[in-house]
Amino acid sequence: MRGFHSTLSYLKAPFGEKLLRPLESDTAERRERGLVIVLPGIEGVSSLNHSLVQGLLDARIPYAVKLHDWTLKRNPAFINLWLTGRCRRAAAHVAELIVDYQSRHPLRPVNLIGHSGGGALIPYILEELPRKTCVQNAVLIAPAISPHFDLSHALERVSGRLVNFHSQLDWYFLGVGTTLVGTMDRRFGRSAGNCGFRIMQSTETHRQLIEQRFSEVRYHWSMLRSWHYGGHFSCMNRVFVERYIAPLLQEQPASHEVLPSRDLSIRDVA
DSSP, X not given: OHHHHHHHGGGGGGXXXXXXXXXXXXXXXXXXXXXXXXXXXXXXXXXXXXXHHHHHHHTTOOSEEEEOOOOOOOSSTTHHHHOHHHHHHHHHHHHHHHHHHHHHSTTOOEEEEEETXXXXXXXXXXXXXXXXXXXXXXXEESOOSOTXXXXXXXXXXXXXXXXXXEOTTOXXXXXXXXXXXXXXXXXXXXXXHHXXXXXXXXXXXXXXXXXXXXXXXXOOGGGGXXXXXXXXXXXXXXXXXIIIIHHHHTOOOSOOOOOOGGGOOOOOOO
C-alpha cells in the first residue's frame, strides 16, 4: 500500500509544496549522527522528493535528511538546466553547507542524493568542495547530465562510492527532453540517467580506482516489485528508495582518504 499511495502522490507534483505535510527528518538529534542532503529535480520541492525522503525514513536511516531546493522558481522549469553559472553558484552554496556541517559535527557522515537536475548538480557540488573535504556517498538518480561528463574531480571528493541509477525506459525526459533542451552541462542528446556514463579507463590504475569509487545500477524488470517501472518518476517511489537507495547510505567506505588530483584521471569519450 505504501508503494501504491506513493505512486498516486505523483499527481500532486505540479502543485509543489502546497499539498505537502512537513516531515520530521531534519532534527538536531539526527544531525548528531550524520546528514543526507536531497536535491530535487528542476520542479523543486514536490511530492516526488517527499516520497524519496519517506523511503529513507522507512529504512530507518538514522541521519538528518535535508531537502534542499536549489532551483529557480521560474517557468518553464527546464530553465534550471540552462543557467550554467547559476548552477555553479547553487553547487558552491551546497558545498558551503557541507563544510559548515562537518566543522560543527566532525567525523559524521554526509551523503548526497539527487534526482534528475538535482542528480546532475551533484558532480558540480563535489567539484566545489575544498581539497581535504569529502562526502561518504553520492547517489545520482536519473541525472540530467551528459554521459561524457568528466567525473574525475567529483570522485576525488567521495570516500565511499558515487552511484548512478539509469534506465533506457526513461526516454521521454532524459532522451527526447535532453536532446531538445540540453543537459545541465549543455550537451544535447541522451543523458547519463538514460544510458549511463561513458568513461574511458586508460590504465590499470584508473580502472582500479573507478571500480573502488564508481558504480552504476541499470534498470531491471525485477524492480517492478518495488514500484519502479523504469520511468522518470517511479524511481522516486518510497518502496524503491527503501530497498535500493537507502542501503547504499549504510555502507561504510573502506577508507576516508582523499586522493590527490594527479592520481585519478578520467577523460571524456569523443
